[in-house]
């Protein structure tokens with residue numbers, strides 16, 4: 001998609017700090033990290049969010065999880081990590097290209113911080 005930020009990042013039209021790349025997947029550092037390790041793993045193919053995964057495009061998702069396991073090993077993430085994908089407004093998705101946040105390097109809490117209604 002021509003106006004998609006992460007399509008442009010995957011195509012190297014917008015710079016990013018690369019962590020891993022292959023023909024299907026790109027992984028780069030989040031510009032505003034919320035943990036000592038905060039990477040984003042994206043398919044190079046444009047998929048809007050997890051709600052758009054189908055039998056036709058889902059193989060890249062299993063590949064992404066193989067890549068995440070490899071990155072964790074290669075980067076020495078040996079005390080655990082968390083993978084998050086936000087889909088849609090209630091989840092707070094801000095970039096509408098499927099991405100998996102890989103978070104590590106800190107003991108994490110668990111929960112949903114509900115945004116107060118205006």
Ligand code: 5GP
Pocket residue numbers: 005016017028029030031032033040085086092093094095096
């Ligand atoms: P979301 O809120 O959609 O789940 O996550 C989008 C993520 O993309 C955020 O964590 C945000 O910091 C990150 N992000 C937004 N724009 C850029 C950018 O231009 N470069 C990089 N590296 N990360 C970005």
Ligand code: ZN
Pocket residue numbers: 001004005006007008045046047096097
């Ligand atoms: Zn895109």
